[in-house]
Each structure stands twice: as structure tokens, then as C-alpha cells.
Amino acid sequence: MPPLRNALSKPTLLAFALVAALGVTDAQAAKKKKKAPRAPTVSAECTDFYSSANAEWLKANPLPAGAGSLTALGQLLERSQQQQRQLLDAAMQAPQGNVQKLLGDFWASGLDEAAVEADGAKPIAPLLDRINGIKKSKDVPAAIAALHQIGIPVAFNFSPDVDLKALDRHIGYFSQGGLGLPDPAYYTRTDADTRELLGRYKNYVKQILALTGTKPEKLDAEANAVIDLETRIARVSKPFQELSNPLSNYLPVATKDLGKQYRNLQLDAFLKAQSVNDDTVSMVNPALFAELNTLVGNLKPDQWKIYLRWQVGDAMAPYLAKPYREANFEFRGRVLKGETAPAPRWQQVLNAINTAAGPMLGREYAGRYLPSSSKSKAESIAQNVREALARGIERNAWMSASAKAEAKSKIDKLKIEIGTPRRDLDYSVQPMGRGSFGSNILIASTWRHREEMKRIGKGNADRRWDVLPQQPALAYDLAQNRLIVTAAVLQAPVLDVNRGDSALYGSYGALVGHELNRGFDIRGRMIDANGELRDWWTPADVTAWSGIGSRVAAQYNGYPYPASSNAKVNGTLTQDENLADLAGVELAWDAFTNAQLAPNLGAKQTLFRSWSELWAQQISTAEAAQRIATDVHAPGQWRSNGPLTNQPAFGESFSCKAGQPMRRSDAEQIKLWR
Template identity: 70%
Template sequence: MPSLRNALGKPALLSLALAVVLIAPDAVAQKKRAARAPAVTPECSDFYSATNADWLKAHPAIASGASVSVLGELRERTLQQQRDLLDAAMRAPQGNVQKLLGDFWASGLDEAAVEADGANPIAPLLGRINAIKRAKDVAPAIAALHQVGIPVVFNFSPDVDLQHLDRHIGYFMQGGLGLSDPAYYTSADAEARDLLGRYRGYVKQILALTGTAQDKLDAESQLVIDLETRLAQVSKPLADLRSPFANYAPVATKDLGKQYRNLQLDAFLKAQGVSDDTVSMADPALFKQADSLIAGLKPEQWKAYLRWRVGDAMAPYLARPFRDAEFEFRGRVLRGQTAPAPRWQQVLDAINLAAGPMLGREYAARFVPEEHKRRAEQIAQQTRDALGRGIERNAWMSATAKAEAKAKLEKLKIEVSTPRRDLDYSVQPMGRGSFGGNMLIASTWRHREEMKRIGKGNADRRWDVLPQQPALAYDIAQNRLIVTAAVLQNEVFDARQPAAVQYGSFGALVGHELSRGFDNKGRMVDAKGELRDWWTGEDMRAWETLGARVAAQYDAYAYPELGPVKVNGKLTQDQNMADLSGVELAWEAFATADPQAAATGRQDFYKAWARLWAQRLSKTDAAQRVSTDSHAPGQWRANGPLVNLPAFAEAFSCKPGQPMQLKETDQVKLWR
């Protein structure tokens, strides 16, 4: 982004020269008036650039490739922290969980051992599949693979019961395909046909590695494609599944065994450890098809399909022939990657996938001191209190909506660092000899713990984000704020910094998330945790009016690296309103906690907010984000809320009409 000086320097100098010529007789008076005219300080011109000048200088413009940002650097450091933790657990584990993790890590880093292990880790699974003789043997094999975290034929996982948000139920959903979109199997489009051809080549490679004889590869790969195509033909288009309600259709579990005798879904649930009385099955046609295919297809076709699914799912964790085949198709063709990630990162990704909560428990214990957690909880509580005052005094919300909002806020929970409910860490011991074997052990444990979420009173059993992943999130179903251990790092929460900095960065992000429980999305869940729109039509119209004003504000901002292209105010509207809410609420919390804060402290609050968003975008990345990213670029995430805040203008002596301060009549107020 060119600076204001660079962008306007030449025209401004030309205009000044002409003015001097035209008014030369009154030059002395002009100089006196100019001397009295207040200059626009850098802070009142572009607060983001002024605050982040050193960071931007240290991170010059990116010609191509990925972008860099302060929060991106935070994510990179948390990966290094996880790596350091696992290295220490490998050398000198402290407790059983670290012993499990250390052995898992060591087995993945030992590439020679992985190569020597070959396909041994999946040999028991392949043996179970190869033992299938009759149709009735297929369903137990399907259930056994789900138990180790390899979903075949369909997906089954816990999620919130949309009629009773305080519980989770099991969702039977479409799945079991090697390609993500069912349309790839049925489309006549040339590109889709080409992809399906490449996919079949990958299927042949995996089948060869899992035991198919060379002279049978063509026939068996065709059997796999045929079975998956039959499933795809009765699967819903992905666009039809965007709404959570599209997958929600509660049915009684007691009837499933009779309705789907070949799939043996009653026995399937028992094998997963699920005894609940209700599951969701929104696509019975798919399960009827799968049920008929078990009886209608020869066991040899099922054996080829199941061996393929096992080989494909486990390929990243096995010897190089598996990994190379998987990367060439899934990495290079589907994801557009040019090279695999470094080995340590591949192993870390695997551990987070299969044993992420284990690592999260140890991460929080090592990197988040108890006093930091308490301070973060205190700021979060104070920001919640500020929202309560904001609900009471805002001018756009009706009396009935305010009453419901206050009741909902009263019940809002705050969880910091790790989930309140811990997991059962009794896991089969992992050794250092088999990375693939450890992957299956950990995946089996993770699946077991996931299944425990199903049933009454279990909806808050865990988060949908890991403690070692930097995140603040509002969980709309559970009406709770989630603050992960990894986000309590220096860029967001530095316990050594003054309170003003903590409120301006961490507090503002907390306010951003808390506001989501009371905006146009949060209005869909009431104080009792029921799906109900508790806004009036008047509330909705008032919100839309405020949103249109915020969208118009951001529509005027130039998108970095894209010349005349502007920010899409409508696309980014919800996040921009949440940003404004966050700064409003955090400022209220800070001013209440320290009403006599010094001028430097008040400035530090806003500087901390702006420093969160330091960012350099490549042209390629910017071009992709402008039409897809619901967040504004960093410059405008920093500046956009501040132009609406008189307290910011007071802190830096900015005048209405200057770039960093809108006139009072143009300012948007949400909770102040």
C-alpha cells in the first residue's frame, strides 16, 4: 500500500506551486494562515501505518506467494512450541501422557523405521477385510473401521441436537467417497472426467500396495469406482448441505436395525459405544442404497473398496510408496502443492489429528501459567460486564430484546486455556517402532472420546478447536466464549505489558467474539439455549441500517496491493461490526477498571489494537481474498473501528473530518 505522501506527493506539489503564483501579492498573509492551520498527524491520518511502521519496514512488500502477518507469526510460533514440547517429551517425558506423545513423535521422526515398517501397521485391518466371505461379514468390517477412525461408506460423528442444544446426538451423514464432491463421479464435464481418470490411477497404486495382484488392478480399481459412483448417485450436492438443518432429521435408534438389516446399524452403534435413543439421519435414501449394496454386490467388490479406503486413509503415515502416491494425487493434483511439508510438520499434523487433545493438555500446562489464565479470565469477565452495560444503554435494541439479551448474557460461560471437562487418557501404550501403528492407537482413542459426546448432558464435553491452536471463538450452541491456550501469547496477551495493552488487544478480541452472541446470528438462540429468533422486526431493521452504514464505510477503502479495487463492505460487514463491538466493549472495560488512566495508557490501548493487524499481502493472495475473505485487510481492521470512536480522537487529538475521525453524525455506535 503506497503511503499518503507517495500517492499524492506530485499533484500536491504542483497545486501548491500554482497557488503561490496566483496569490503572490498576499503571500505573507497566506503564510500566516498556513502556520495557524493544524497539521494532520500520522496517527490521525493512518493510525495503522503509524503504529506499525517498524513492523512494516521489517516486512517489505511480497512479490508473490503467501502473505505474512503478526497473527500468522503467532501461529508459526505455536507450531514451534508444540515441536519443542514433543522433543522434550521424547527425551524426558513427565507423566504418562507425555510418554505416549514422546513415543508417538519419535516413531514419526524415525523415517528409516517407517520405511522398514512398510504396510505392517494396516496388516490386521487388511486381514479382517480379506476374511470377508459373505454379505453378512461386510457390516461388522465397516463398524470396525469406524472404530479406528477410518469412516467408510458413510460418516458418523457427534454434533449438537438442533432441538435440544444442551445435548449431542450422532449424525449419520453421507461420506465414504475418495473424492470430496459427489458430482465428480457423475458429471459429464471434461475436467471432471479427467480428474476421475487421475483418481482411478491413484486407486490402482493404493490397491497394488495393499495386496492386489498386478493382473487384477484394472478390474479391482473399476470395482472401487463403481461402488463409490453408486453411493455418489444418491448423495446430495454439497451446496445443499451448507445449512446445519440439511443434515438434521432425528430418528429413534431402536428402529434402525430393522430398517437397515444388512448395514446392521444397531450393531454398528453398539460397536461405537453409543447407547443414545436418538440419532440424526437426514438422507435415508443413501443408507437404503448402501444397505442394498451390501446384499447386491459380491464380497470381492466390497473387499477391494474397503482395502482401498484403508490404504488411502493411512497412506500419509506409512512407507514412502504410500506417501508418494498420496501426495501426487491429493497434494499436487487436488491441493496444488509443489512439495510435501517438512517431515516434522507432517508428524505434528498427524499427532494433532489423532491425539490433538492430549497435546493440548500438555501445551497449556507448559505455556500458560495459572496466573496468566486468571488474568485472561478477569479481562474476559470485565468485557462481558461491559457488554451488559452496552445492552442496557444502546439505542437500537427494543426493550423486549434487551431483556432477553441480558438473560442470555447472565448464562454465558467463559472457558480459558483448556476445556473445563477433561478426557479419559487411558490409551493403549505406544512404542517407538511403528508410527502407523501409533496413529491407529491414537485415532481409536480419539474416536472413543468423540463418541462419549453423544447423549444427554455431554454437549460441552470438548471444544471444536484444540487448545494448541490460536483461537477465540463464541460457541453459539453452548453460549460460551472459548479462549485457547495458544492465543494467550505475546501478540494477543502479554502478561508483562501494561493493562492498557492487554485490554486493547486481548480484551478487544474477547469483545469481538462476545458480541456474536447478540448480533444477527446470535439472535437465533435464546437465553434458554433454544433455537428461537428473539429479536423483533424493529430490531432487525435497526441492525440492517447500522450494517449498511458500516458496509458503506468499508466500501470506500482501497484493498492493499490491488490498485483501484475496493474492500467488499457487504462481504466483510459482520466481521467489521464485530471488530467495532470489540473495541467499544474493551475500551469500556478498560475505562471502568482504570478510570484515571494516564494519557499514554489510553494511547497504548489503541496501539495494541492496531498492532494485532500488521500484515503484508502478496498480490496473488490479495486477489483471492478480496472476493472470498469475510475479514477486511489488516489496515482496515485496525483503522475502521477507530474512526467511529470519540475516545480514540481524544487520545490522539484527531479532529472530525480528518482521516481517522468521522464526524459525530456519521459515526456508528453499537454498544456505547
């Protein structure tokens, strides 16, 4: 979700006084000095509330050498990882129940590096034997389907997602994939940098092929065979920018026709292998699948065997012996991501468990780290913020009557899920044991793929979340009209039940408001109260929202970017998040003041401090330079201060006067739901 200059400082006021004095004589100046009152001092809270509220944190948390940034919410993420580590340690030593036994064995097998080295490449030997057993072209599709079953997608991707014509269900999406490089353009661009990257990629392919059985004299030819097949796939893959719009990915086709249309690729048999029995799938890029259908028929089986061996070795490399891991890190970590060293072993294993068995760990995490008191408090505050939004919809002056009616119906139907998903998974997983980390990865990923496939079909759209309970997150699920609050986010600085309600509303309540706003903003308007894809705003609503957004963008355009000498925040890039922040603070204040009969001044001030403390941040000059152009979030100082300058209640709580940095004039203030 992821400072420090005053917009108006004492030197500025003193300079103004000196300039004014230049036009009078010394005697007059002396006379004036005796009579003129001192310029009033602007309090720290009214000058730069962020620096005042976070002074202790900023002093106690200097940016570590070599780090790009450090944030209060980032520390929450680190804490959640340490909690997961402690849970897994306990499950390894004294498991409570079958799921903990599975997780404890999984964890132990990953931490035992000597056993991982002794295991070598044994975990993938049965997969390689299956691939090497391919004799004819007609054997290739079955091998592709079998690899998908164990969570290794090859040639293409297949996964569940919302049916855009019926948002209460998921369908299967056949989408592009099958490439070892992250962008299809890498295979076809001719500039020097891309050619160099492709050369380094070829070396990595050769390393993995050697480890999976290719003889030295054949390495060049087989690596070329892999890259040739991937280049053929890349040439018919859509550019990433064309896939950003969900509507462009929705091309429903009847499953009954797949066998005839893609006879060589055998997509009908593929669906049966994944235990999918549905009448419709989405074919995101028909041209790609037509080409794959042709390639299965035209390429020699040996080329497919080489490609599939490479895909298995690459996918499993992080979980196998050191030669695999080192080759993988050198290319995927150092070359592609710019990482200087691998993560500690415990963190690598934790990431692997979250990838392959994240929902299993999430269930146990919530049981251990989410007290019932935190959950009930989170539910109560979320409901109050929801009611505040209902009031805001009723009273706002920019929304049309018809849009208000639809919005009120939509918020009445909004669901709130806190801690873990309401609908649990099937945890019937075969025993994992402690002998083979790589084999456990395959067992767990096979289970998770099975559970993913169960999402496809009517009535399954809300079956699970797209975030894990052990990952700190608040999210609004647009398709399901539900607020998702994970177990991991319900701790300091977001929700600390040891603090008073005012602090909880200022942090957690404002974040809830930030997310609920998404159901009723420029994107939320595309799905109505019945869960149908329909624009329920009038043209006047769109114009009004755009006008508010332009004003917010203009405000943020004037803010200096911390750790940068002269750059400003990009108000247009950050506009949507800034609007959501504004909504969050408005709704938190309304919810708190309606829940409390007569909050005192200290409680009011605490609410705003709690909001500001969420955004404590240290950032390097290099990191700031990168984020200015790419980050859709404003830096922490302005996530704190920007919304507050538009809140009359903030100015009143701290006695800030209009025109001071932290209180805009009434005419300048922007509002959404107050």
C-alpha cells in the same frame, strides 16, 4: 484469524492549493503567499494509523519469496507449533508422567524415518486381512463398523453434534461421506477439467490398490470398481451448498427403528459397535443410506472388499512408508491443494499427532506454556469485557426492550473457559511404544474415536471443545453460550503479561469482545438464554441491525484493497466480521476505562496501538486477488483502521479532527454497544 495508502495525503492538499492559485495574477499570488498560513499537517496517526502503529513490524517482516501472506497472528501460530515441537522433544527424552510417555513415544516413532520405511505397510496388514476375510454381503456392515471404530470412516460419516431440540446434549449424526474426492459433483460433471481430474484420481487409486495387494493385471478393473461404487454414493449425496445450514442436517430418527429400516446396512449393530446407546440420531440424508442399504445387498462382496482396501490405504497413506506417502502427496497435496513440496517431516508428524491425539497434547501444552498469571489475567479481562457488554446491551438505542431483557439474561448465563476444557478426557490409552508410527496412529485414533462417541448422550454437550488448546483461538460456542480461549492464544501479540493493562485490553480484550458479540448478533439471536433454538429478536431489531450492517458495508466498500491496483474491499462479504471488530474495540475501551480509575493519555493511545498491531500483514498481489472474492475478513489495514474511525475516543486520544482519514464526523460514525 487470521497496506498502505493514505486516504488523504500531502500531495492532495498541495494540488488543491495549486488549483486555487491558478485564478489570480502572479502579484496577487506572491502577496497571498506571504499572508496565507500553511495548510495544517495531518499526523501519521490521523492519516493511516495502521501504517504508523505497525511501521517497525512491516519493515522487519518483508514478505518471503513465494509466500502469499505474512501476518502477526500467523507468526503466533508458527510459534505455537514450535512450542509443541519443543514439548514433544522433551517428552521423548525425559517424559513427566504417563501421558508424556505416550506422546514422547508417538513423536519418536514418527521422526524415525528409517523405522517407518522398515515398517512398510505392516500397520494396516491386520485391517486388510479383516477386509479380505469378507465372504458374504452380511459381513460388509461389520467391517464398516470396525473401521469406524479405529477412526477410518468408510461409506458414510458418523459423529457427535448438538441436538438442535435440546442444546444441552449431543446426538450422533449419520452424514454423507465415503468418497475419495472432496466434492460429490466431481463424479458426475462432464466438463474437460473434471474428467481430467477424475483420470488423475483413478491413477492414484491404482497406486494405492497396488500397494495393498492388487495384481498389475487387475489394477484397471479394480480401480473402476472403486470409482463405480463411489459414483453410486455421489449420485445420492447432497450438494455441499445444501449442507451449509445446520437445520438442513437435523433430521432426528429413533434408533430403535434403524435395524428394520436399514436391515442390510445393520445400523443398529453399527451403533453398538461404537458404544453408542441413545434413543435418537440424526439422519442427514435418508436417501443416501437407503442407497447404501441397497448396495450392501446388491453389489458383490468382492467390490466392497476392493473399496474398503482402497479406503484404508488412502486414509493411512500419510503415515506409512515412502511409496504410500509419495502417492498421497502427488494427488492430495500437489493436484488437489496446489502444494509444491511436502511439509518438513517434524511438521507432518506434529499434524498427525494433533489429528489422532490432539487433546492429549493439548493437556500437556497448557501445563507447560500457560502460566497461572496469564490465565488469571485473561479471566479478569474477559469478565470485565463481559460486564462492558452488559452495559452496552442496557444503553444501546437500537435494541427493543424485550430483546434487551433476553440479552441480559443470556449474558448472565454466559460461561468462560480459558486454557483447556473444564471437563477432562479419559486418558486410558494402550501403550504406544517407539516401534511403529502407523500402529501408533491407529492406537491414538481409536482412543480419540472412543472419546468422541462418549460425547453422545445427555449432559455431554460441553464435554470438550471443537478447537485444541495448542491451537491459537478465541471462539464463541453458540450452542453452549460459552467463550473458549485456548492456551496457545494467550501470548504475544494477543496477551503479553509483560505489557500494561491498556495493551492487553486493546488486543486480547478487543478479541474477547469480538467473540462475545456473536452471542447477540444476527446469528446469536437464534438461541435464547435458556439454550433453546428460538428467535428472540423483534422484526424491528432485525431491521435495526440490518441498517447498521449496511452502513458498515458501505464504509468498507470505499477502502482500497492492499496490494491491488484498483480493487476495493467487499464490504458485504466482510460485513459480519467488520461488525464484530467494531463491537470488539467498543467493548475493550469500555471495559478498560471502567477498570481503570483515571487512565492517562499514553495508556489510552497504547490500547488502540495494541489493537492495530494484531493485524500487521504483508500480502502478495496474487493472494490479494484471491481474497478479495473469498475472504470474509477485511485485510489487516482495515481491520485496524475501520473500527477506529468510528471511535470518538480514538480521535480524542490522538487529537484527530473530524474529516481527517482516521476520524469520521459524528454523523458518519457507527456504534453498536457504546
